Amino acid sequence: MVVQREAISDQVASRDALDRILVTEKLSEEGIKILRKSFEVHLKYDLSPEELLQTIGDYEALIVRSGTKVNRELLSTGKRLKVVGRAGVGVDNIDLKTATERGILVVNAPTGNCVAAAEHTIAHICALSRYIAQADASMKQGKWERTTLVGSSLEGKTLGVVGLGRIGREVARRARGLGMKIIAHDPYTSEETARSLGIKLEALSVVVSKGDFVTLHVPLIDSTKNLLNRELISRMKPGARVLNIARGGLIDEEALLEALEEGRIAGAGLDCFVTEPPSKVPDSTSNRLAKHPKVLATPHLGASTVEAQLDVSLEIAEAVSAALLGELVPTMVNAPVVSSEALSHLKPRALLAERLGRLAYSFANGNVSGEVTIRFSSSGNEGENRLIRAGLIKGLMEPGCDHVINVVNADNISKAHGLQVTEVNRFSNKDEDAIILEMKGSPSIEGRVVGGKPHVTRIGDFELDLLLEGLVLAYYQTDMPGQIGKVGSILGQANVNISFMTLGRHLPSKKAMVLLGLDNEPDTATLERIRVQLELERKPVLLDLDGHHD
Numbered sequence: 001m002v003v004q005r006e007a008i009s010d011q012v013a014s015r016d017a018l019d020r021i022l023v024t025e026k027l028s029e030e031g032i033k034i035l036r037k038s039f040e041v042h043l044k045y046d047l048s049p050e051e052l053l054q055t056i057g058d059y060e061a062l063i064v065r066s067g068t069k070v071n072r073e074l075l076s077t078g079k080r081l082k083v084v085g086r087a088g089v090g091v092d093n094i095d096l097k098t099a100t101e102r103g104i105l106v107v108n109a110p111t112g113n114c115v116a117a118a119e120h121t122i123a124h125i126c127a128l129s130r131y132i133a134q135a136d137a138s139m140k141q142g143k144w145e146r147t148t149l150v151g152s153s154l155e156g157k158t159l160g161v162v163g164l165g166r167i168g169r170e171v172a173r174r175a176r177g178l179g180m181k182i183i184a185h186d187p188y189t190s191e192e193t194a195r196s197l198g199i200k201l202e203a204l205s206v207v208v209s210k211g212d213f214v215t216l217h218v219p220l221i222d223s224t225k226n227l228l229n230r231e232l233i234s235r236m237k238p239g240a241r242v243l244n245i246a247r248g249g250l251i252d253e254e255a256l257l258e259a260l261e262e263g264r265i266a267g268a269g270l271d272c273f274v275t276e277p278p279s280k281v282p283d284s285t286s287n288r289l290a291k292h293p294k295v296l297a298t299p300h301l302g303a304s305t306v307e308a309q310l311d312v313s314l315e316i317a318e319a320v321s322a323a324l325l326g327e328l329v330p331t332m333v334n335a336p337v338v339s340s341e342a343l344s345h346l347k348p349r350a351l352l353a354e355r356l357g358r359l360a361y362s363f364a365n366g367n368v369s370g371e372v373t374i375r376f377s378s379s380g381n382e383g384e385n386r387l388i389r390a391g392l393i394k395g396l397m398e399p400g401c402d403h404v405i406n407v408v409n410a411d412n413i414s415k416a417h418g419l420q421v422t423e424v425n426r427f428s429n430k431d432e433d434a435i436i437l438e439m440k441g442s443p444s445i446e447g448r449v450v451g452g453k454p455h456v457t458r459i460g461d462f463e464l465d466l467l468l469e470g471l472v473l474a475y476y477q478t479d480m481p482g483q484i485g486k487v488g489s490i491l492g493q494a495n496v497n498i499s500f501m502t503l504g505r506h507l508p509s510k511k512a513m514v515l516l517g518l519d520n521e522p523d524t525a526t527l528e529r530i531r532v533q534l535e536l537e538r539k540p541v542l543l544d545l546d547g548h549h550d
Contacts, residue, residue: 019060019082019324024052024068027087031313038321053077061320063087066300070094075102082406085320086333087312088113088303089167090247092220096334103409106333107319111166112312113303117217118170120302121245124269125175125213128241129154133296155179160211162204162227163218163246164189164197171215172199183207209235213243220247230255233265241267245302248272253285260294267294271302328387328407335407336383346384349376349433350391352454355468355545356437356447357395359456362474362541364441366400368419372439375424377432386411389421392437399544462504462513468545470499471518475530475540479505479512486533487516494526 018040023032024047035041039061047055049069056062056078063085064070070084075098084094086108099106127133130151138145159175161168164186172182182199185207194201208214208228214236218224228242228251236242242265244251253274259265273286277299281287290297303312315331322329328350330343353374361368374392378385390410397413398405405413414421433449434457443460447468454468466472477483484501491498500517521542531539 020058021061021063021320021324022055022059023063025063025065025087026309027063027317028310028313030310031087031317034314034317035321039324049074056081061085061324063316063320064093066090066093068093070099072098075099075104078104083107083320083323085109085316085323087316090219091333092247092249094333100334100408101412103406103413105323105335105406105408107316107323107329107331108333109312109315109319110331112315113305113308114166114170116305116308117167117245117302118174119305120271120298121167121171121215121217121243121269122174122178124243124245124271124296124298125154125159125215125241126178127296128213128243128267128269129157134293156181157212158183158210160184160207160214161199162186162207162214162216164194164199165217167246168215168217169197171217172197180213183210205232205235208232209237211240212237213241215243216246216250218246218250220249225249226252228252228256233259236265238264239266241265241269243269245269245271248274248276248286253289257285257289257292260289260292267296268292269296269298271298272300276300326406332407336386342384343387346387348449348452348454349435350387352433352435352447352449352468353388353391353437354395355454356435356445356456357392357397358399358545359395359445359459359468359543360437360439360442361396361399362543363443363445363459364439367441368396368400368439369417370440371420371422372396372437373422373424375436375438376434378423378425385423388435389423392421393419396439459504459513461506461509464502464504464513464515466502466515466517467500470546471521472543472545473514473516473518473522473540474543475514475534475536475538477512477514477534477536479507479510483512483534484514487514487530490526490529490533491516491518491522494522496520496522496526 020040020042021035023041023043025045032041044055053074056074057080059078060080061083062070062081065087070093072095075081075095081104084099084104084106086094089108089110091106091108094106096106131149135149157180159180159182161172161182161184164184172184176182176198183202184194184199185202185204189201191201216228218227230252233255256268260268270289273290275281275284275286278284278286278290289295319329319331328343328347376388387407390407393410393414394405397417397419434446436444436446438444445456446458447454447456456466456468457464488498497519498516499519502515504513527539
């Protein structure tokens with residue numbers, strides 16, 4: 001059995017060179033240093049859309065903030081792209097549908113600017129309640145308007161939080177410290193979780209109608225565009241104030257402007273607008289809002305602290321680096337949503353599934369098609385199952401095709417190549433880290449995670465134990481004295497060092513399976529000498545379990 005390698009020669013050649021990362025918007029030097037440990041990094045700030053299109057074809061990864069539009073045309077032009085990193089939380093400037101279709105993993109940095117955005121929200125709430133901006137402006141004009149700028153206390157006021165993600169929770173925690181009552185709306189947060197945070201969940205209409213302040217902390221997607229619409233704005237308390245420190249487009253700007261001008265609400269704190277910067281379209285609603293006397297406007301400063309910029313840069317650099325190295329990262333946007341805790345347990349299992357797939361590919365001589373059955377213990381969570389399934393498909397198919405396979409595109413590629421993966425839940429708490437793989441043309445293979453590492457523990461009838469890393473030579477031999485010595489001598493003459501060895505015996509057939517770890521790759525002639533000396537039916541299989549060798 002010989003591993004087929006011709007089909008992946010181009011892919012392997014590309015792996016020998018450093019992947020290239022294009023950074024189009026400012027990233028801290030600390031983040032750049034992390035990237036440059038393993039990759040070639042090019043900083044090209046302020047590229048025009050046309051210049052970016054001409055450049056993107058040379059890169060495996062792209063890192064942006066909110067200013068770069070990563071649209072269908074750009075993603076389609078970036079033929080080598082594997083990863084797009086968003087240095088921040090919102091990904092509305094990235095075409096996720098196209099990225100997913102093309103198997104491009106999108107990762108973000110959702111935690112680095114949480115505190116900064118929450119603090120900016122609280123700053124807006126305080127400034128609005130006490131007319132800080134108006135007072136400062138009047139003072140600079142030589143005025144002393146103590147009687148006309150009488151504010152209101154935050155103690156006892158109700159803050160309505162729309163979106164209880166990381167930022168929404170940080171805002172709620174700080175607002176509670178100011179003596180405010182917190183109600184919230186979030187369809188993805190359970191009553192139990194909200195209760196543990198001391199927050200009462202309500203319908204969106206209730207949160208908007210009861211809040212003295214209403215603050216939005218949700219991503220901008222189709223379902224949240226103009227979330228705060230004309231009808232909801234009309235339900236707001238007289239004298240209430242609204243805040244948007246998240247994304248422009250969450251509020252119907254025309255409706256908000258009308259409510260402010262008619263005096264139905266007291267004010268708004270806006271850090272982001274539909275048109276940014278608002279002044280680039282002087283007659284836009286965004287610009288009229290930004291200049292309105294009842295609006296506290298800031299130029300998208302939610303994440304603009306020294307600490308947040310550093311944290312975001314470090315977070316996205318680590319995420320992109322890990323993704324390019326083929327690791328699963330908890331900030332994957334267009335892949336299954338899995339908690340960091342669950343991912344730490346799933347990563348070694350997904351790697352085990354991949355390595356077992358590589359074994360099966362080799363034993364089947366690269367003939368991978370039809371039905372494959374994978375048996376493993378599962379909680380039933382589809383996201384978790386998908387990660388393990390993607391690992392299996394990657395191991396089975398990536399050595400023989402010209403695609404980089406990941407959790408984003410694995411299912412689509414397997415279907416396109418006629419591979420049908422059947423999952424059987426073993427429901428075994430006793431041995432939850434075990435995986436069994438069955439495929440036509442390959443012996444049944446069983447493996448386990450041992451000490452966080454992937455091990456194969458059975459191949460067909462042969463019980464054994466082997467760490468699935470590096471180069472391994474596998475072959476069946478007659479179970480008799482002197483065989484191992486012959487192979488060692490042949491490999492020694494070829495200057496190939498054996499790093500470890502394991503052997504499984506099947507007494508009824510008087511056969512043994514031998515697995516030898518090698519430090520370097522023997523040539524075809526050496527493999528043929530082993531076959532002749534041991535009188536093997538087939539040439540030994542060279543297993544490249546890391547996928548780094550040609």
